[in-house]
Amino acid sequence: MVDWALAVRVGSRLAGEGPVVDPAVARTAVAELRAGAARSTALVAEFTGLRTPDDGPPVLVVDRQGWVQANADGFATVMEPLVARLAERRGAPGAVAQAVGSRVTGTEVGVMLGFLGSKVLGQYDPFHEPGGRLLLVAPNIVHVEREIGAKPADFRLWVCLHEETHRVQFTAVPWLRGHLFDQVRALGESVDSGTLRDLLGGDGLKRLGDTLRGTGSGAGIVDLVSTPAQREVLDRVTAVMSLLEGHADVVMDGVGPGVIPSVGAIRASFDKRRGGVGALDRLLRRLLGLDAKMAQYRDGAAFVRGVVDRVGMERFNAVWERPEHLPTRAELADPDAWVARVL
Incomplete structure (x- = not known):
């Protein structure tokens, strides 16, 4: 496929080499x-x-090409159930096709x-066997720290704090990797042959146009070709x-102010940069659903702060005890509902 x-x-x-260093x-x-x-x-x-x-x-610690290779390997693993499902339904194609x-x-x-490989600073890859791996993309980190005028040592530690948190999440919560997979x-098993036809029929083209103009949901192409059953999985x-x-x-x-002297300036500059810079950059972000990715940071952080402010970090950690304790998409906007249900 x-x-x-x-x-x-x-x-x-397309990703290129990155800044000259x-x-x-x-x-x-x-080393840092x-x-x-x-x-x-x-x-x-x-x-x-x-x-x-x-x-x-x-x-x-990888370069852009290393990140591209790692993610191609990861996509191949993640897409295996989907490929098998489509092959089962369609049969084997001819050699030319x-x-x-x-x-x-x-x-x-x-x-x-290529587009993402020039943007991503770091990533935890939970699907790499046997237990995941953390990737830090050195050229992109150097590029951004130069662009926002950050002190290199401070910015590098700041990025590491975010990405290392993901490594801790998946390592401290053994069931999380399997749950995500x-x-x-489930998404792959729900695919049917009419999914792409749905994009081209009915209001599919209108929704694609809304996405391109930035007036749609912001979820990207994946959301446009999803059935109701698939959207339930996507919501989870x-x-x-x-x-x-x-x-x-x-x-x-929370950790930054105690160990990174310039963290306030870094956060302000970085948040301003997250919106994208040029018209093409903004268009590609919409198509790939990166606007929705930015919303994940905001909504998730608001949920975590909301629960921690009410009950403290120790009781918040009940979220990691079992899959049933994970917040629903609706609960992300209503921390009190999660506290009432789980605690």
């Missing part, structure tokens, strides 16, 4: 990112009360990876991702 090797080549070419500066950046990730583990654990084993998932189709989709995936599998995925992203933002803002 997807020519992954082509996707990696296209994505790597003196080799000594590059070595310093890599590794040290920042190691230092962040204890800081996150102390703030959140979440405990992780000493032999946790690895931390990798398969060759052409896989190159088309490989190019499309490559374009997406189950949701992805959105809720858990909003929790994870918001929790990480709360942690970095």
Whole structure:
């Protein structure tokens, strides 16, 4: 279905190398990112009360091409149930159709990876076997710290606090990885042959136009081709991702003032930058659902702060006890409802 090797080549070419950096500066950046990730583990654990084993998932400092390759590998794993489902329903394509189709989709995936590969600062990959891994994209971190005029050592530790929180979340909560993968599998199993036709019929084109103009829901193309059953799964995925992203933002803002002197200026400059800079950048963000991603940070952080303000961090941590304790999408906007249901 997807020519992954082509996707990696296209994505790597589009992502580019990143900023020109003196080799000594590059070595310093890599060393500080590794040290920042190691230092962040204890800081996150102390703030959140979440405990992780000493032999946790690895931390990798990568370039843009390394991030593209890692995410192509991850997408291939995540999409396996979907590919199997479509193959079962459609049957095996002819050799020519398969060759052409896989190159088309490989190019499309490559374009997406290339755009994201020039933006992402760090990412926890929960689907990498055996237990996930943390990726820190050094060229992008250096690029952003230069763009916003941040003190490099402070900005690098600030990024590490956010990304290390994700590593702690998945390591301290063993069921979380399997739960997220189950949701992805459920999404793949719900696919039917009419999904793409729905986009081109009825009000599908209108909704696509709304997305391009920025007047739609902001959820991106994925939301447009979703059936009601798939949207239920997407709502669950959105809720858990909003929790994870918001929790990480709360942690970095809670820990930051004590260890990062310039954290206030970094947060102000970074939030201003999150909206995208140019027209093409904003268009691609809408298509890929990155506007919804930004909402995840805001909604999730507001939920975490709302619950912690009411009951404290220790009782908030009941959210990690079992899947049934995760907030629903509606509860993200109503922390009192979650407290009433779970606590």
